Structure formats: structure tokens, C-alpha cells
Amino acid sequence: MAGAVSRFDLELMRQTDERIAAALPPQTGRMGRAVTVDPNTTACTVIFDGSVIAAPVKRFANVTVRPGDRVGLQLQEAEWVVIGAYTDPLGDASIETLGTALGSITSTSNQLVAGASTTIAKAADVTRMRVTVHGGGWAAAGTAPFEVFYGVRISRASPAFSADYDVGRYFLNVASDHRAWSAFRTLPAIAGGSYTMQLYLRNSAAAKQTNLGVEDTWSIKWEEIR
Structure with a gap:
């Protein structure tokens, strides 16, 4: 029958495969x-x-x-x-910083906050970062209502890099009333390496003031994910 493989051909192919396997x-x-x-x-x-x-x-x-x-x-x-x-997956690589952020935010530009920063080490270029920010504060008397925006500045000296990423926002509609807020954001991929991550805040309008005091705890959590 046309196209059929004979028993001799099958045996020859079997022997050839065995010799190739033995040579590897x-x-x-x-x-x-x-x-x-x-x-x-x-x-x-x-x-x-x-x-x-x-x-x-x-x-x-x-x-x-x-x-x-x-x-x-x-x-x-x-x-x-x-x-x-023998290593943990990237999704478990995280750093959480807990502390007290102090100061008064009076600017409509991103204003770095004292006492709220951490150092991170990103393992790979192709991975992304998930940042979670928890915190609180209050609107100074006579300045409410307005929105406060919060996020992180990620930077390093060499090779030079600095970028601000908004993470969340909160509407302060009552003055002198302590409020807490929380949000997370997945950031785009940046090159691997060591960075400083700092908290910043800004107000939605001029002549507004967000106060941060010892009564309010801030937390920044960073995770490296695929």
C-alpha cells in the first residue's frame, strides 16, 4: 500500500533514535x-x-x-x-513603613512630608510596583472645604530618576476634624535598583491648609509584582 512504513523501516528508525539518545x-x-x-x-x-x-x-x-x-x-x-x-516570589517582596508624618501642607504643588519615607530595592526592570498609602490629618480652621491629594515620589541619584505618582485623594469638608484615608495604586514599570520613596501631599486650591500631627499615623506599603 502506497505510503505504508515497513517493519524494517520502523526497526531502523528505532535503532537510529536509540543511537542519537545514547550520544546525547x-x-x-x-x-x-x-x-x-x-x-x-x-x-x-x-x-x-x-x-x-x-x-x-x-x-x-x-x-x-x-x-x-x-x-x-x-x-x-x-x-x-x-x-x-529557593526564594520567595516577587509578589511577596514588600516593605511597609509605619510612622508619624508631621507638618502643614499649604501648597497646590506636591509637598514632601517629613517622617514618611522608605528605601526600596526593585529586583527587575519588567516588574511593576503596587503602593498602598494609609494616613490622616485635618483641615486647618477657616480653610475647609477642599480636596487633599496624596502620593509618593520615587527617586534615586544615579542613574538619575524622579517621578511623582498620585495614589489617592480625600475631600475635607469640615475644618479641625481629624480624618483618615487610604488608597492603593499599581505603578508602571521602572528600571530595577534601589530607590527612595517619599510621601507627598498637595491641596486642591490656594489658601488651604492640611495639618498632620502626632495624632495621625501614616503607613506606606510597597510590593513588587509581575
């Missing part, structure tokens, strides 16, 4: 420690157990690796690939 290197597993990780590709370097030299390897795209992580590798044909790491 075994799929051996190794352990090591990550040294460098390229946040934008799958390239990284690892010091294998028993060695002192950082060797170039790859990682599977769905595996999160940070410098210093203990990793497991598998030989895929002629290339070592990181298949897992």
Missing part, C-alpha cells in the same frame, strides 16, 4: 548559587557547588532568581538551565 549528554542535575541576573533576559551566572568560578547559564522565563539565591540547574542538551530557586 545525560540530563544531569546540579546545585549552585546565583551571582548575577540580567533582569531583561534569561541570562545569569552561577557558581556551581565545588567551584569558585561564576559560569554563564540560562534560566527558565517563569523562574525568579536573585543574586545570592540558592538554585537548582539541569543540563538541557549542551546548556545549563536554572529550573528553580
Whole structure:
């Protein structure tokens, strides 16, 4: 019958497959420690157990690796690939700062607040950040009603970067009445690295004043997410 494969042909293909498999290197597993990780590709370097030299390897795209992580590798044909790491996922990488913010906000431009800042370390370029801000304050006598906007300034000296991100807003319609507010926002991706994150506030109109005192606690939570 046209197109049929003979028993001889099947046996020949089986023997060929066995010889190819025998010639390939075994799929051996190794352990090591990550040294460098390229946040934008799958390239990284690892010091294998028993060695002192950082060797170039790859990682599977769905595996999160940070410098210093203990990793497991598998030989895929002629290339070592990181298949897992002893690390928490990015969604659990977070910092929460709790403290008292003091001062009076009198500007319609973003005004940084004393006592409300933190340092963050973003692991990768392609990830985003979720920021949650909790806080409170009151409108000074004779200035209500107006809106107060609050957010975070994320900055670093080198390479230079600074950007303000509004997180929430609250309408203060009664003067001298302490109020609490809370909001979160997912920010766009920025380059990985260390940053300073500072709280800022601004008023919706001139001649308005938002007061922050020891009676009001502020909290900033930062999370790195995919």
C-alpha cells in the first residue's frame, strides 16, 4: 500500500533514535548559587557547588532568581538551565513603613512630608510596583472645604530618576476634624535598583491648609509584582 512504513523501516528508525539518545549528554542535575541576573533576559551566572568560578547559564522565563539565591540547574542538551530557586516570589517582596508624618501642607504643588519615607530595592526592570498609602490629618480652621491629594515620589541619584505618582485623594469638608484615608495604586514599570520613596501631599486650591500631627499615623506599603 502506497505510503505504508515497513517493519524494517520502523526497526531502523528505532535503532537510529536509540543511537542519537545514547550520544546525547545525560540530563544531569546540579546545585549552585546565583551571582548575577540580567533582569531583561534569561541570562545569569552561577557558581556551581565545588567551584569558585561564576559560569554563564540560562534560566527558565517563569523562574525568579536573585543574586545570592540558592538554585537548582539541569543540563538541557549542551546548556545549563536554572529550573528553580529557593526564594520567595516577587509578589511577596514588600516593605511597609509605619510612622508619624508631621507638618502643614499649604501648597497646590506636591509637598514632601517629613517622617514618611522608605528605601526600596526593585529586583527587575519588567516588574511593576503596587503602593498602598494609609494616613490622616485635618483641615486647618477657616480653610475647609477642599480636596487633599496624596502620593509618593520615587527617586534615586544615579542613574538619575524622579517621578511623582498620585495614589489617592480625600475631600475635607469640615475644618479641625481629624480624618483618615487610604488608597492603593499599581505603578508602571521602572528600571530595577534601589530607590527612595517619599510621601507627598498637595491641596486642591490656594489658601488651604492640611495639618498632620502626632495624632495621625501614616503607613506606606510597597510590593513588587509581575
